[in-house]
Amino acid sequence: MTTATSHAYQDLVDRVRDGALGPDPAGLRVTVAFTTRQAVRHDGRGTGYRNEVLSLRLAEAVGSCAVEPGELPDGALDDCVGADVARLLRHPLPAVRVAALDAYLMHVTPHTPEHGARPVPLPAGSSVEKSRARARAVVELLDLPAGATVLVVGVVNSLLEALRSRGLRYLPSDLKGGTTEWGEPVLTDALAAADRCHALLVSGMTLGNGTFEPLRRHALTHGKQLVAFAQTGSAVLPRLLGHGLTAVCAEPYPFFWLDGGPGTVHRYGCPGGGR
Secondary structure, three states: OOOOOOOHHHHHHHHHHOOOOOOOHHHOEOOEEEEEEEEEOOOOOOOOEEEEEEEEEEOOEEEEEEEOOOOOOOOHHHHHOOOEHHHHOOOOOHHHHHHHHHHHHHHHOOOOHHHOOEEEEEOOOOHHHHHHHHHHHHHOOOOOOOOOEEEEEOOOHHHHHHHHHOOOEEEEEOOOOOEOOOOOEOEOOHHHHHHHOOEEEEEOHHHHHOOHHHHHHHHHHHOOEEEEEEOOOOOOHHHHEOOOEOEEEEOOOOOHHHOOOOEEEEEEEOHHHOO
């Protein structure tokens, strides 16, 4: 499964459905479904943003998928509660499918050293301090010389700051468009810009909106580093390492923006593409 025509994400889904990675998903039920909605404007920043995340509880594990605010139908939570994972992996809403897969994989392959995770502590602090600490943990996974250009899919201003501090150029991309904190235009077609970049830095939200696979295939075909920062699908993306994905900074629920205390992110893979 190393050719440009492979479909690593769907292959992973199929293996879970077949019970190849753990218990039969038809025998595991989601007990809690909830959404987390947030609006933020960090101190010293001129712009803010909103988040909405669907999360599903399976035993001790929580799986999550971010959605555009207001996109999730009211009945989605009712669909999920009490449903078995196998059924949710066939749900018509992509966010439900991703959150269910994430919960299953968090249950069977949690973020522990035994499964390849390397914990990175985030210090307590304000929202912007924790955002910058996470950004440093993410950007350190890129092995690039100063002056190289990174395609950033899912604009996070702290990540752009961290890239600047490394002397790296970037092209910001997000389906919402708009501008960055510094007035730079945000591209809406990431794949169209990929040829202009040396590496890709991609949000896990691409799993939920269907844009991850084309970006993965581009990186695989052209031998580029592809690093993911993942609140969405934090347990999913590490399972795709070696199939066009270089490294992952995984951040399971609860996310850094929910608490001012210390936290942890989990890094997988190595700079430059080693395991």
